[in-house]
Amino acid sequence: MQSEAASHAEFSAIRYAQCWEDADILLEGLEIKAGDTCLSIASAGDNTLAMLAKGAGRVIALDLNPAQLACLELRVAAYRELSHGELLELIGSRQSTRRSDLYRRCRPLLAPDNRAFWDAHPRQVEAGIGGAGKFERYFALFRGRIMPLVHSRNTIQQLLAGGTAAEREVFYRQHWDTWRWRLLFHVFFSRFVMGRLGRDPSFFRYVQGSVADRILARTRHALTVLNPADNPYLQWILTGRHTSALPFALRPENFEAIRANLDRLEWHCLPLEEFLEQEGAGSIDRFNLSDIFEYMSGENYQRLLERLLESGRAGGRLAYWNMLAPRSRPECLADRLKALPEMSARLFNQDKAFFYSAFVVEEIL
Template identity: 25%
Template sequence: MDNFFSTIIYSASNEDSLSELKALQLTSQDTVLTITGSGARALDLLIDGPKKIISIDMNKRQNFLLHLKIQAYQQLEYCEFKAFLGLDDCDDRLAIYDQLKNGLTSDAKQYWDNESDKIQKGVLYCGVWESYLLKLSWLTKFRASTIEQLFNAATLEEQSNIWNNQWDGFFWQQFIKILNVRWIWKYLLKEPGIDLIDKKLHIGRYIHDRLTHVVGHQSVKKNPFLNLIIFGKYNDDCLPLHLQACHFDTIKQSVEKIETVTQPIDEYLNENPDSIDAFSISDFSSYANKQQYQSIWRSVMLGAKKGARICERFFLVNYQPEKIEGVNIKRNVELEQKLLDQDHSFIYSFNCAKIEQDTEHN
């Protein structure tokens, strides 16, 4: 786990924050707590205009990445912003960085001054996870013709037929089996939460089933997460919310609302009781054992204002927070199912809930 926090793990968006926006229904009075990761969630949540976003991560380098993205929003126009991050070709990213760096905190500036290779390549794809996806995308070259047909299908019916008749065959089934080999996740992918996953869960089969669902219900061409997985990058026709031109000015004008914190989430909430209106806490269950998970949720109850809304994601590790002693929430099962069906990042299930207990009496 220590190695997990020694570099930038996530740099792009592997979630569909439209689900968080639907679940949290943010207002201009809300203080939101989110986990930083790539910074995508914090930036996406600005679209609905909350009062403040506290973006927290134990990995200070993830916060350094968000600091740099914030400066890019503040100082650049959209075309230059896209080029600097890595969406478009650019020959002078280091020159642009020289323009941005004076706005960084001293720690963030020191970090990025020593990471010129990441800046030159475009920081959007500099994370460990993104480098894995880029390597995996090389394997798709063997199915290039089928992938081209899949991504150019005119209808969902045509898309499903291509998937069922041309993709979902012998070689894909072998790959599904490989995905269930846990030492690959642990030692090659260095996934720190692999030991937390139920041994009875067939990881490959789960991912297969979720992929089959999304191919039957969504245009894969317009799915940013699928483009990232298949091609190792986004395309201009399907970008995460915070990278879309239509949201650029809104985010540019409000990035000062983001406060970054480098600290365990439970420590922060214990120090700041009754302070949070909405939680976008991603899939922290993937990296927390049962005791840690319960401790964090008790801290959520302490830090939450009465009636606070919560959007939590689950990936392979699916706890039941409502059964934890001291946790009093009401889950919206109907909304959870709707988001499971519609979310572009189809690997996740959801906990959409509201705090029912008066936190002043916790």
């Protein structure tokens, strides 16, 4: 079975230098148990590493893009070699004047290809490896060029300070939701601009309707229903670093658990379909599938889902996001895969990575 995404999208440079999916809801949905075998779409590695903190016996990271695996391997080296505070500096979560020195300490732990990759990107290292991807540069453009036309730095700081739910709602209506905000948001997060500057244009292949309208509605949810003071994804978008919150894998209380379990992690530059053929039936307990179904037709989604069920164990779980293309278990698979709509909806309502339109958790029967 061939990968549809691989046939349409370009995979060479770093697309995502961070994982823009909320590990808190992922881990709660998957309910990883000690000794579980977990498969994870690598992205930049953050959520794959987060799974180690839950005691998984084996975590397998896959990606079509070797640059994404270079991000993961450098993170693994950083967990091994650096302190927690130094890791935050290297990522860019905290300010630093010594990232090149921190990289040099990690460098001997990298495979030759990944060492050569990062050696060729010294400016990205110096700026913080969490900002080195196309998607992060897209947000940097939004932060540097669009936001100054919309709100002052003081207004942004007030937003990120959070407050009670009532205070957040009043602030949004009275100070944030201006005509200029809505206009420039619709331009910058249009299908055309996102396709050229943020995500690969092929990733919108199966998307219908207004992209900006859907993302704006979710953004309002993140700024009012959720607390910006607790949202590391929003903080990075608006400031270029983490201010009062960190993603799961970067929190100090999870650092040692991840470091202690790094030997349980493996990574492969392979299509998911090819790996499943190699691994065999009944071998995986938990699947972090990111938003891979976004990039394939409904027919190919169903075929891949059937293949995942063959590789999964009874009682195992799948978790994945929809951004704009709706994907969830078809009725023809109801005897093999149990939808968990209440859990999915509850977790989606807590999703701090707010640009998705759905979070789906399903259980293998």
